[in-house]
Amino acid sequence: MASALGESLNITAGSRPEKVYCRLGDPFLVKLGAMTVDKITLNDGNDIPQLGFGVFQVDPEKTEELVAEALRVGYRHIDTAAIYGNEEGVGRAIANSGIPREELFVTTKLWNDRQTDAAAALDESLEKLGLDYVDLYLIHWPCPDNGNYVEAWKQLIELRDAGKTKSIGVSNFELEHLEEIETHTEVRPAVNQVELHPYLQRWRELDGFRDQNIRIEAWGPLGQGKTDLFDQPEIADAAKAHNVSPAQVIIRWHLQNGIIVFPKSATPERIAENFDVFGFELSDDEMTAITALDRGEEGRGGTHPADMN
Ligand SMILES: NC(=O)c1ccc[n+]([C@@H]2O[C@H](COP(=O)([O-])OP(=O)(O)OC[C@H]3O[C@@H](n4cnc5c(N)ncnc54)[C@H](OP(=O)(O)O)[C@@H]3O)[C@@H](O)[C@H]2O)c1
Numbered sequence: 440m441a442s443a444l445g446e447s448l449n450i451t452a453g454s455r456p457e458k459v460y461c462r463l464g465d466p467f468l469v470k471l472g473a474m475t476v477d478k479i480t481l482n483d484g485n486d487i488p489q490l491g492f493g494v495f496q497v498d499p500e501k502t503e504e505l506v507a508e509a510l511r512v513g514y515r516h517i518d519t520a521a522i523y524g525n526e527e528g529v530g531r532a533i534a535n536s537g538i539p540r541e542e543l544f545v546t547t548k549l550w551n552d553r554q555t556d557a558a559a560a561l562d563e564s565l566e567k568l569g570l571d572y573v574d575l576y577l578i579h580w581p582c583p584d585n586g587n588y589v590e591a592w593k594q595l596i597e598l599r600d601a602g603k604t605k606s607i608g609v610s611n612f613e614l615e616h617l618e619e620i621e622t623h624t625e626v627r628p629a630v631n632q633v634e635l636h637p638y639l640q641r642w643r644e645l646d647g648f649r650d651q652n653i654r655i656e657a658w659g660p661l662g663q664g665k666t667d668l669f670d671q672p673e674i675a676d677a678a679k680a681h682n683v684s685p686a687q688v689i690i691r692w693h694l695q696n697g698i699i700v701f702p703k704s705a706t707p708e709r710i711a712e713n714f715d716v717f718g719f720e721l722s723d724d725e726m727t728a729i730t731a732l733d734r735g736e737e738g739r740g741g742t743h744p745a746d747m748n
Contacts, residue, residue: 475717476515479699481629482652485606487575488544489694490714491516491701493658494525498705502528503535505705510536512711518632518656518701520548520579521564530569545570548579548610549595551747554587557594561603576604577632581616584748588612592620592628608632610658611744614647621651632656635698637668637689637729638738656699658741661686665740673728681719690716692729 478486492509494502494517502525506517510532519529526547533543545568553560561576576595581588588609595607608630609617621627631648635641635657648655662668669675669685677688686702690713693700702713721729 476513477694479654479697481606481654482627483606483629485574485629487606487630487654487699488514488516489699490514490690490716491518491544491546491699492710493518493701493703494529495520495523495658495703496705497523497525497528497703499525499528501705503531505707505710506532507536508707509710509714510538512714514710514714515542516544516546516701518546519568520550520577521553521560522548522550522579526564526567530567534569540570544574546575546577547573548577549591551580551582551585554578554582554585554591557591558598558603561598565603572602573604575606575608575630577608577610577630578612580611580747581609581613581744582748583616583745588616589620589623592624592626596624596626606630608653608656610656611747613744614644616744617648617651617653627651628653630654630656630699632658634659634739634741635693636660636662636666636738636740637671637674637692637732638662638666638734639736639740640730640733640738642733654699655697656701657693660693660698660700660702661689663740668732671732673725673732677721677725677729680725681721683716683719684712686713687716687719688721688725688729691719691721692726695721695726 476488476490479489480486492514497505506529517529519526547564549557549560578588578591598604599607606629608628610632612631631653636659645655674685674688678685690700690702704710
């Protein structure tokens, strides 16, 4: 697969690429066979582990235990948010892990009702996490009807400059929202975290983000457990061929596409399983077959960014 890296996709608006995982215009290594997570260098020079652990809908009472398990298994990247209500559990797991802070990558997010109040909101998150800084702070949703996301972005720039967060980014931003913040600040987000899985692949937007050197993070990478993705023959057959689970196939598909991914599980066995994805490689044919599962907008399982205000 390494030989395919760097090939051009030549995507035009609205089209689906013939090859899906090759358009990585910067140094990017997949260490096949190595049980290590690759790091991706963001546009601000900071590195992010490509595979992490997400804690949306993880019960606050169980968060400490599950994040501790994830850290024990080897995850070093945790994705939480103020709205998840479990930052304290994430913080306790980190504090008790004994892992040096600089080896961890912690993301949290600014909730929609704090877009004019980001400094105080981040301070509250840091207090709950028990940290002096986060590695990545995201605007959770643009909420375009409220008209505050440009102001929020300006505040995030200040928070980054003050050292409260190493990197800043956005989530659920469409290209028009990205253009708007860049017009006003000339600062590009390091990442855009969007719903992304085999049923919703959004190649046109992804191409635009990549052209701007904005890294894509996939939320709902497994379809949030709400779809029949695991039963699709393209995924089930690949799982059988590699003697892995359908979830592992999908995570591998994200990784081979150069996408940053942090599947969530509240099940210890699955937490370990989802990290055990470096001992096999999907072939070009398998990647292409999974890409053909794209349903466009019909594949969206969550809220469209225009409708979240
Ligand atoms: N920015 C945003 O707006 C946004 C929105 C949603 C999510 N996120 C982030 O993205 C992360 C991941 O997305 P997500 O949590 O929504 O969904 P997801 O990771 O796509 O799916 C989680 C679901 O898949 C199941 N699952 C996990 N591993 C499995 C395996 N190996 N086999 C079978 N089932 C498995 C989980 O079940 P169990 O838990 O029962 O094991 C859970 O029901 C979140 O945790 C959060 O950090 C961000």
